[in-house]
Amino acid sequence: MRATKLFNEFFENEKASGITLLICTLLSILLANSSISETYTHFWHSKIGSFSIEHIINDGLMTIFFLLIGLELEREVYIGELSNLKNALLPISAALGGMIIPALIYFAFTNGTLYHSGIGIPMATDIAFAIGILSLLGNKVPTSLKVFLTALAVIDDLGAILIIAIFYSKQIDITYLLLSLGVFSILLVMNRLKVYKLLPYLIGGVLMWYFMLNSGVHATITGVLLAFAIPFENGEEKSISYQLQHWLHKPVSFLILPIFALANTAIVLSFSDSNSLFPIYAYAIIFGLVVGKPLGIFIFSYLSVHFKFSKLPSDLNWSKIVGVGILGGIGFTMSIFITLLAFTDQSVINNAKFHIILASLTAGLLGLIVLKNILKEKVVETEEI
Template structure:
């Protein structure tokens, strides 16, 4: 998830930078008057006599940006439930650092503007622009390891949450209670649809648009609705059942390619992933490559003539924004990182050192998207807005330069060394050794004198095991010094007949006919009802259900040894005690057996 986010955001930085430069060139060209004139063009919708109209800039700021904040809501919801924000010890340090990165820039700004006409702009330097930060880190390259990117992404998520709270509490206009009541009712309707598990996209789109209009009329900024709706979207980890059914559908498609099989496999794979993640994947490119660049195009067009620059140099608003981004962010994040580490409230990901952290604190002073957004909320006078925007451009540029210099100096002095394994995402490390050696109670097929032992953990209802069955028979014929051991690993949640089939095999084993039943079950995988199992038992002359509790204990013991050995699905093979990780085809397994035969 993190790597996909990095690729999308960092890759879109050039587009965002290009849109910013176009806006600046447009506003300072001989046709500069057309810049403001264009964004003030009115556009709207009419329903009979009712009419709803905004200028183009407000459609971008209040409309397009709602989708941007919806994506932030999705990211927050995912990270809180499944991602970086689930581990409190990893969350504590970036959360406190983000809080410091909000408070200190605001204090720096207010130290220059408290009581003046620019006091309301204290929120401008508090936000970090993740896209630009990741773009700078891409330029930094190896000097910035993956754990630092994960740390800064977590910090940016908390930073976004805090910025949203600031917008909601301090930059909300006079409230219209009737419109606010309608918005609350519409939000409740959406929550009700979610609770009733009604998944009809048109209903959500219609209610969402009505909610956006009602919120806009209420005085609360409508982009906050984007956050609320994003948080409401379901997010869940793929269940074992869904993963296994998806895997089976894909395997069936590869064995028998068809349009119907492709559609079924696509549905099963899609269903294994939560709606939250699917929406992020779809919306993120639109947000990164269209919405945010268009927002920059609509808001970054600052006139940089001599008069504007002269005013900016002496303006406490401009100076406050520059110092807030350059010094306030750096000091706030550095202090907010040091304090929880000192008090042992949390830990850092990977093997990070202060050279890296200080470089990350410096580049976090790049404030652009949300900073420009707050400028439009804090100031109405275009001249004052211009001073604040110049401050954002200058402060962000200096922060990027400062971060690059810190990374370079730390690298040159050897202060940014992290082992390669620190860049890996945490995954479950499965055992590779068979924990339970083959014993007299195991079901063994093959010669007494042997060089190679294959232990198979299998499920009689699993189609993969069924396809492997004839391959294993041919392998035993090809390698006469190889024996096969079968252990039960029924996938109970996905194969309801697997346990009864295993019981039937164990019952046959009482009369020494395990392998006869084993072969019958795999030859008739689609027919494993109790009646079918009783018929197979009658065919080979055994009692189908003797001493069921004891047989269940035996099956449960096999499952325990399998889980201890790292078995998570079927079939799983161990060759001479080592977990086999190659292809489940005749030639691949045969090569592995040959290598095992040659070992002393």
Template sequence: MAFPPLPQSPFVRFVRSESFAGLLLVLTAIMAFIWANSPWRDVYFTLQHTHLALSAGTAALDLSLEHWVNDGLMAVFFLLVGLEIKRELLIGELASRRRATLAVAAAAGGMLLPGALYYLLNAGGLGASGWGVPMATDIAFALGVLALLGSRVPLGLKVFLTALAIVDDLGAVLVIALFYTESVNLTFLALAALTWGVALLAGLKGAPSMKVYAVLGILLWFFVLKSGLHATIAGVMLAFTVPIRKPDPSQYLASLTDAARPGRSEVVGARLRDLEDLLERSQSPLHRMEHALHPFVTFAVLPIFALVNAGVSVSGAGFGAISYGVMLGLLLGKPLGVVGGAWLAVRSGVASLPRRVTWFHMVGAGILAGIGFTMSLFVSNLAFEDVALLTQAKLGVLMASVLAAALGAGWLVVTSKKMPGTAQDF
């Protein structure tokens, strides 16, 4: 008799889905790049700058397609990032002090050193404002590369890289909020704070309805956009109001007991469906929102973002100091900063390496952390308004991300041996 396969852990399912997300991002980015350099390039850039207007009463928004994607859809991406950060801080990998310390130390080094190297190369020049571009890691790409290596790398390395990328994302959000906001409208900022307070109160009261957060999230996004802060920050703000605690299981006990009673096959089937529904509702609002958003972000938000932003026309454009600064930060600053920060944390005794993870693995993870794609392209749009400067930044990001993926994979293949005991990790 054949038994069904054992259910995979949530982390393994996460790695698999992120791996596919990385592949989808690569294909979409390639398609956008080819389109922007084809005879139909004018169609691409015309669509990118086509304006779409929405109005509700006296409120109106008129944004280009590029801005709707970068300010609107990406707010949903940042909402998912915020949910993941909160989950990891409370019950995940960052809830353990030693593991959190390792990730924070590595992420700090992996953000400060790339930014410093970039600034040294561009200080006083037109590209000085782009120091935030090489600071973040694209988790989908990085985990996608690790998944291709199979059992050559231990699960602990994937856990570390995930935690590192999450801390990186949190750092990127702070950088955007503090350094890439030009002016603030205090009236709309106050309305945003009031809306966030209502969402926080709803979370403290344990409001389980996703409709509540959807309405409050749209209002919060609008007020943050009008305040002058980048609208995507609203996603992270909303995420931190969503409760992670589970409902009292006693309220489901009677229903679960009734659903488990024997009966006719069709009755049992109906009861099992009821049981599945009850188990789903017994999850915390944060888990339910995260599970609901993940497919949408994976299959829609990120591919659309890549399609709109990775189309860089190289006609008449070339590499410059901005491109070289981005590449220096991602390809050299990232591995040195990540490994250096982790080494200091381990050396001082406040952290330790994950099980089966060696320093050779950590160097590979540091190189893969140089895959900046999504967040680096996003910060590029904030740092540069001039098309020529933005093109330089995007070329640097794309080239560095491709090289980091190839070099990181090559390093881990050469320095790692196949681990029979980790096959079940995949």
């Protein structure tokens, strides 16, 4: 399978970004549990105007992350893996399974408790971390497996975005929502009129974000809406969609996501009370990500192929799908993001973050071990032939 230039660039950036995210996470946890713990954690909650630094990161900078996700999804839909329905149905099915089964597992653990609102937490896959782990296996990884994981994670993120928009929005202010959607409509008209200058779309995007922020719908949704308003044209290098996506890769991968990790993993660890360390929602998160994700991805992929809705690429097999499914259990960025929306108690938020990190590291390590053995076996078979 031939990989496009932009896909290869995306994969390489996400690979390095995953390693950067891991370093930032470990550094943040270390600082939060050091002698400067109070100063470090207080910094992220200090105010700039009426907003805390953490709020600016989560509602402002992360909108740019969602813009990049939207541009990547748009490219996949127009000319990528999702442009052909038969090819698209495999990662779509996998993503659906990877959202539904973890959600059911979380629901089974937390039904009837105060923590049921976190049902979206184990439904997400972190693209940067997952691709970062996959890249450690080097050139033994088939391109189709990279494409499958990338498409799966992008669709997964779309699912998480829809969940945020539908279930984690506050009380809706109709006036501001209509104003935001009105700006979006104007941008769509500009698209149809073939306005191929980027600046008007960015100005419109800022206005749309401001109205969305005040509407009660989470402001980061603006990023995805803006991505689909920007003309894709034919997707070539001269198009503004391509140029913006190309320009955003490095700032998002090496600035925005690392800052998000630093701000949101400043977790003070306390092991004095095992009951408070492992409440019911902790098991729901761990089992949802580590067990539910690979199970859902495999089952729904298998059913999709079995009933001939899609087909398995010739250089893939079910053991490789299982391996990638385990990597799908790396939730991190989107899981932490949903945690911030699902809970209000800071101790619950910090504990949930800790278990997301624990589950993500477990899934990453297991996925690496499983795929390393699977791809090693393939090399041996080839040599014997």
